[in-house]
Amino acid sequence: MKKIFVELDQLRDIVKEYPTPFHLYDEKGIRENARRLYEAFSWNPGFKEFFAVKATPNPTLLKILKEEGCGVDCSSYTELMLSDACGFEGSDIMFSSNVTPREDFILARRLNATINLDDITHIDFLEKVAGIPETISCRYNPGGDFVINNQIMDTPGEAKYGFTRRQLTDGFKILQGKGVKHFGLHAFLASNNTDNNYYPTLARILFQTAVELKRETGAHIAFINFSGGIGIPYRPEQEAADIFAIADGVRQVYEEILVPAGMEDIAIYTELGRYMTGPYGCLVTTAIHHKNIHKNYVGLDACAANLMRPAMYKAYHHITVMGKEDLPADHMYDVTGGLCENNDKFAIDRMLPKVDIGDLVVIHDTGAHGYAMGYNYNGKLRSAEVLLREDGTAQLIRRAETPADYFATFDFDESVNAKLIGKRFR
Numbered sequence: 195m196k197k198i199f200v201e202l203d204q205l206r207d208i209v210k211e212y213p214t215p216f217h218l219y220d221e222k223g224i225r226e227n228a229r230r231l232y233e234a235f236s237w238n239p240g241f242k243e244f245f246a247v248k249a250t251p252n253p254t255l256l257k258i259l260k261e262e263g264c265g266v267d268c269s270s271y272t273e274l275m276l277s278d279a280c281g282f283e284g285s286d287i288m289f290s291s292n293v294t295p296r297e298d299f300i301l302a303r304r305l306n307a308t309i310n311l312d313d314i315t316h317i318d319f320l321e322k323v324a325g326i327p328e329t330i331s332c333r334y335n336p337g338g339d340f341v342i343n344n345q346i347m348d349t350p351g352e353a354k355y356g357f358t359r360r361q362l363t364d365g366f367k368i369l370q371g372k373g374v375k376h377f378g379l380h381a382f383l384a385s386n387n388t389d390n391n392y393y394p395t396l397a398r399i400l401f402q403t404a405v406e407l408k409r410e411t412g413a414h415i416a417f418i419n420f421s422g423g424i425g426i427p428y429r430p431e432q433e434a435a436d437i438f439a440i441a442d443g444v445r446q447v448y449e450e451i452l453v454p455a456g457m458e459d460i461a462i463y464t465e466l467g468r469y470m471t472g473p474y475g476c477l478v479t480t481a482i483h484h485k486n487i488h489k490n491y492v493g494l495d496a497c498a499a500n501l502m503r504p505a506m507y508k509a510y511h512h513i514t515v516m517g518k519e520d521l522p523a524d525h526m527y528d529v530t531g532g533l534c535e536n537n538d539k540f541a542i543d544r545m546l547p548k549v550d551i552g553d554l555v556v557i558h559d560t561g562a563h564g565y566a567m568g569y570n571y572n573g574k575l576r577s578a579e580v581l582l583r584e585d586g587t588a589q590l591i592r593r594a595e596t597p598a599d600y601f602a603t604f605d606f607d608e609s610v611n612a613k614l615i616g617k618r619f620r
């Protein structure tokens with residue numbers, strides 16, 4: 195059984211202050227998990243996690259992760275701005291972008307972020323717009339299928355990211371010619387993977403490639419970046435990834451490949467997003483309607499605009515009807531939001547205890563790629579974000595949008611603007 199990190203009484207108090215829907219985050223869970231990650235990789239002195247900002251771009255959460263020793267992984271101008279504002283500096287910022295606009299490279303260079311190039315043509319582009327730094331990373335795409343234990347995990351051959359193997363060698367040589375002294379190597383080959391062999395398998399590919407690149411070009415490789423991709427158990431029957439087994443698997447491959455090649459100074463980096471915050475967030479909603487037609491529906495006060503993953507990927511998110519955890523799950527519902535879109539369903543044919551209007555319905559594992567993927571379709575407003583602090587108190591870390599926020603970018607007619615957002619534009 196999947197248990198939520200907040201008790202009903204506690205949640206009732208929070209809801210009195212902050213009306214549903216909102217995303218709630220568990221500070222204690224986030225901190226403990228980050229500490230476990232660092233402990234697991236403590237065999238590698240240079241190890242560093244660069245939290246993927248896109249997963250949960252909230253300054254309060256970024257600061258918590260900063261306190262736990264994490265850097266940030268950015269891929270856009272505003273993610274760089276946010277990281278800078280939160281006090282991340284220089285090599286604490288990884289910039290792993292693609293199809294990168296010039297302004298983004300300029301800001302990344304101004305912040306002295308470590309740039310992880312997505313493409314060989316970006317070498318000339320970066321040189322032209324912002325100059326080439328002494329340390330740079332390249333993203334590798336091996337193509338074909340990515341296989342773990344004879345099972346196809348993903349198809350890099352279909353992915354838009356990275357350099358081919360040939361381009362890596364050429365790119366390293368070109369970059370050396372432009373003054374680069376230290377290199378990083380990066381790859382992201384499978385997303386949301388709870389298989390403990392994912393990182394060790396990726397490590398084997400990247401470590402072997404690093405040894406070859408060093409032999410071919412003489413380049414000094416300073417770090418290898420496994421990017422994100424460690425998954426979380428969204429489903430109750432799924433097993434969680436074991437970070438200690440993962441880190442130990444990587445250590446064995448490191449000792450097998452890098453140590454004999456005299457490359458034991460290589461730092462291991464990660465850019466985990468989902469794994470860092472996913473299980474430590476949930477979407478708190480209230481059941482507001484029942485509807486019984488060809489199927490039985492429960493309508494919530496949240497919709498896909500607050501959590502897009504079920505609509506977008508048919509992703510499973512566990513649902514707890516608060517206070518009814520021990521009752522039999524003997525009612526089948528489609529649990530829906532109010533968008534004029536039939537894919538706005540948090541769950542289809544889900545067995546739950548009988549849901550009553552007013553019940554607090556909690557959707558699990560929204561701590562990463564949850565709020566962040568929200569949107570305003572149908573004029574739905576984004577929800578608030580609340581932090582459950584270690585001392586059990588709740589802190590509003592982002593207010594809910596208001597209609598004025600939604601209308602703020604219009605510049606139409608003064609009287610209309612004034613009516614919608616309550617102030618004049620010009």
Ligand SMILES: *Cc1c(COP(=O)(O)O)cnc(C)c1O
Pocket residue numbers: 246248249267290382385386421422423424465466467468469562
């Ligand atoms: C999305 C992304 C991540 C984080 O991925 P998760 O699946 O959340 O771990 C890390 N690095 C890059 C470059 C990404 O695009």
